[in-house]
Amino acid sequence: MLEVRDLDVSFGRARRRFKAVDGVSLTVGPDETLGLVGESGSGKTTVARVVVGLVKPDSGDVLFDGKPLGPVGRRPASLQRAVQMVFQDPRSSLNPRMTVSAVIDEAWRTHPESAPTGDRTAGLHQLLDDVGLDATVARHRAGELSGGQCQRVSIARALAVKPRLLVCDEAVSALDVSVQSQILRLLVDLQQRHHLSMLFISHDLGVVHQIADRIAVMRRGVLVEEGVATDVLSDPQHEYTRSLLDAALELTKES
Amino acid sequence: MTVSLEVAGLVVDLPGRDGPVRVVDEVSFDIAPATTVGLIGESGSGKTMTANAVIDLLPDGARTGGALRWQGEDLLQVSASRRRRVRGHEIAMIFQDPLAALNPTQTVGRQVGEILRRAGRPSDEVRRRVLELLDRTGIPEPATRSRNYPHEFSGGMRQRAMIALALAGSPALLLADEPTTALDVTVQARILRLLRDIQEDEGLAMLLVSHDLRVVNHVAHQVVVMYAGRVAERGPTAALLSKPAHPYTRALVDSVPAVRTRTALAHPLPGTPATPANRPSGCAFHPRCPIARELCRTEQPAVREVGAGRWTACHFAEELVG
Ligand SMILES: Nc1ncnc2c1ncn2[C@@H]1O[C@H](COP(=O)(O)OP(=O)(O)OP(=O)(O)O)[C@@H](O)[C@H]1O
Ligand SMILES: Nc1ncnc2c1ncn2[C@@H]1O[C@H](COP(=O)(O)OP(=O)(O)OP(=O)(O)O)[C@@H](O)[C@H]1O
Ligand code: SF4
Ligand SMILES: [Mg+2]
Ligand SMILES: [Mg+2]
Numbered sequence: 001m002l003e004v005r006d007l008d009v010s011f012g013r014a015r016r017r018f019k020a021v022d023g024v025s026l027t028v029g030p031d032e033t034l035g036l037v038g039e040s041g042s043g044k045t046t047v048a049r050v051v052v053g054l055v056k057p058d059s060g061d062v063l064f065d066g067k068p069l070g071p072v073g074r075r076p077a078s079l080q081r082a083v084q085m086v087f088q089d090p091r092s093s094l095n096p097r098m099t100v101s102a103v104i105d106e107a108w109r110t111h112p113e114s115a116p117t118g119d120r121t122a123g124l125h126q127l128l129d130d131v132g133l134d135a136t137v138a139r140h141r142a143g144e145l146s147g148g149q150c151q152r153v154s155i156a157r158a159l160a161v162k163p164r165l166l167v168c169d170e171a172v173s174a175l176d177v178s179v180q181s182q183i184l185r186l187l188v189d190l191q192q193r194h195h196l197s198m199l200f201i202s203h204d205l206g207v208v209h210q211i212a213d214r215i216a217v218m219r220r221g222v223l224v225e226e227g228v229a230t231d232v233l234s235d236p237q238h239e240y241t242r243s244l245l246d247a248a249l250e251l252t253k254e255s
Numbered sequence: 256m257t258v259s260l261e262v263a264g265l266v267v268d269l270p271g272r273d274g275p276v277r278v279v280d281e282v283s284f285d286i287a288p289a290t291t292v293g294l295i296g297e298s299g300s301g302k303t304m305t306a307n308a309v310i311d312l313l314p315d316g317a318r319t320g321g322a323l324r325w326q327g328e329d330l331l332q333v334s335a336s337r338r339r340r341v342r343g344h345e346i347a348m349i350f351q352d353p354l355a356a357l358n359p360t361q362t363v364g365r366q367v368g369e370i371l372r373r374a375g376r377p378s379d380e381v382r383r384r385v386l387e388l389l390d391r392t393g394i395p396e397p398a399t400r401s402r403n404y405p406h407e408f409s410g411g412m413r414q415r416a417m418i419a420l421a422l423a424g425s426p427a428l429l430l431a432d433e434p435t436t437a438l439d440v441t442v443q444a445r446i447l448r449l450l451r452d453i454q455e456d457e458g459l460a461m462l463l464v465s466h467d468l469r470v471v472n473h474v475a476h477q478v479v480v481m482y483a484g485r486v487a488e489r490g491p492t493a494a495l496l497s498k499p500a501h502p503y504t505r506a507l508v509d510s511v512p513a514v515r516t517r518t519a520l521a522h523p524l525p526g527t528p529a530t531p532a533n534r535p536s537g538c539a540f541h542p543r544c545p546i547a548r549e550l551c552r553t554e555q556p557a558v559r560e561v562g563a564g565r566w567t568a569c570h571f572a573e574e575l576v577g
Contacts, residue, residue, distance in 0.1 A: 011407065016399070040411025040439045041395070088410040088437065089354035134530045139272065144314075147351045147433065148298025148466075170410065173436040174351070176298045176466050177510035182523040203411075203439050204467075206512035210520055230517055247440040248514045249469035251496070 001197055002028040002051065002165055007060035009046050020046045021057070022221040028165065031191055033198040035212030035229060037205060037244070042218040044201045045088055048167045051199065052085045064165070081111040084163035086171035088201075090151040096143030100128070100153050103142065107160040114161040130186055131156045132179045147174040155183060159190070167199045172207065184211055205248050209233050217241050259326060259460040260286040260309065260428055266320035267304050267313060275318065276531045278304050280484040282321075283558070284477070286428065289454050291461040293475030293492065295468065295507065297528050300481040302464045303351060306430040309462070310348045311338045325428075343370050347426035349434045351464075353413035357405040363416045364389070364401025370424040388419035393445050410437040418446060425457065432464045447474055468511050472496050477564075480504050483529035483539035486558055488572075490565035500567040500576045502544050538570070546571055 009021040021043040049055040053072030087093040108115035116123030131152040217225040225238040267279035279301040323330040350356035389397035392415040479489040488501040510521035524543040541551040
């Protein structure tokens with residue numbers, strides 16, 4: 001369904017030009033979750049931004065259902081809607097002066113076919129409830145929310161237009177673990193009922209292990225390992241993946 | 256025991272559409288020099304506002320109550336000029352959202368060196384210190400990278416720039432709000448080691464606000480758990496996380512997934528998280544609590560001692576800790 005082939009991305013000009021993504025290929029199948037993990041600064045967000053059309057690659061193909069995705073400005077509305085992203089810094093991806101209800105309304109205005117057919121307020125409250133937010137939050141401005149509340153609003157905004165591919169960049173990292181598992185359950189549920197595919201970027205290997213079918217590991221712009229989630233995390237093949245697992249902390253619980 | 260920061264009955268009211276909203280309600284805990292207090296809890300429970308109160312960066316119109324004793328002096332009472340002097344030099348903060356906290360129009364190097372420049376240090380010394388800090392926080396090629404703007408950094412690099420900026424003034428107390436969420440675990444380990452070294456060498460006290468219970472378990476000496484603006488429980492880390500004395504802490508601990516084996520998704524708590532504007536009666540956790548009784552609906556539990564250094568705000572804590 002999503003196919004990324006031989007992606008190269010560089011930043012900077014002339015002598016300061018450097019490759020942030022170097023020959024990355026990956027696929028996300030229908031109803032599948034691909035976990036993307038790896039070194040900080042290795043190019044994960046850059047890959048995600050190419051997929052949603054915010055960064056232009058030097059070369060490579062990004063195909064959705066076999067068709068090229070292209071930059072966001074030239075994407076047909078239906079494809080724009082189909083591919084949604086939850087950004088790494090939730091606070092800066094929301095306009096602090098906009099109320100939560102205006103944020104969701106804007107998404108529905110941009111893609112009217114995804115707006116609730118009946119009562120909009122009921123639809124809004126359902127959406128907020130799904131992401132663990134009280135209905136009273138609707139009247140707040142984004143600037144008056146906690147970090148995790150902003151993050152849930154970003155998730156709600158992405159889900160509001162019923163995407164087919166959701167790109168999650170550290171989308172649950174500002175949430176307490178109880179709300180985190182509620183959101184992950186919601187995503188898994190949407191996946192099963194509404195055919196949602198996910199590209200799920202996270203540094204929390206425990207969370208990735210819970211939700212991903214397959215995992216790809218990046219380091220310095222390159223994909224170093226890829227495989228079935230439990231295989232990669234229980235029996236890593238690449239040295240870098242092993243070093244990640246060695247550094248990962250566990251919470252040892254009382255049995 | 257010497258205390259570097261004493262948070263005593265801290266109250267924060269923020270202006271809301273329908274009158275003031277209490278987002279921090281009678282929160283108390285101490286931080287001793289060279290120790291770390293982990294502040295965990297519900298998203299929206301007032302952790303960031305607690306830290307913001309300490310560093311005097313509350314939103315406009317906020318009102319405070321209680322006391323924040325910093326080396327004997329109540330920060331809520333001192334003059335504005337004294338508070339400005341404390342901020343950055345004695346107490347520094349790593350903000351939760353680096354992209355929002357950093358200035359988009361200035362290079363990273365310039366921002367990290369700002370506090371030193373303002374203190375009148377010579378420019379070559381400032382530059383040396385900036386590069387050293389970027390290097391110690393694991394930014395590759397610090398000399399080149401210090402000339403980048405924040406948007407040219409990855410999320411984790413911005414977070415490290417934020418850490419370097421906070422450490423630049425050699426503070427005695429560091430308020431670290433989710434300092435490692437954007438870091439891979441090897442960089443995370445490096446940052447935690449760096450902070451521990453500074454703690455050992457310079458006696459740095461630290462308030463670590465985090466949703467990552469594994470990190471808190473690894474570095475914090477004491478833990479404070481917040482729910483709906485109040486302290487749910489507090490106590491020594493190992494005891495608190497292995498045998499919680501509050502059902503909310505229990506739910507949190509039970510939701511932490513393992514890394515090396517696949518954990519099923521935890522069952523969510525019933526209902527939605529409390530908000531300050533919509534606070535349930537009695538114990539704010541009662542609509543979601545698996546062991547709630549009638550008493551919980553009407554009586555707000557006081558924070559009381561239930562064992563060596565362990566304090567909880569649950570009527571029935573004995574059923575959990577025995
Ligand atoms: N707009 C930009 N201009 C210049 N360099 C950039 C830009 N965006 C990203 N980079 C650089 O590209 C590299 C990859 O960054 P990216 O944000 O994709 O990393 P990441 O894997 O998401 O890291 P993290 O886990 O820290 O978020 C980094 O070296 C970063 O500094
Ligand atoms: N500027 C503001 N004006 C009004 N209310 C605010 C403002 N900032 C935060 N709040 C409210 O205060 C409460 C406490 O927020 P705070 O940011 O301290 O939560 P937190 O515990 O840090 O949560 P998180 O883990 O999600 O970051 C939240 O319910 C939030 O909605
Ligand atoms: S006081 Fe009652 S509702 Fe509150 S945590 Fe304890 S048992 Fe649960
Ligand atoms: Mg990133
Ligand atoms: Mg916060």
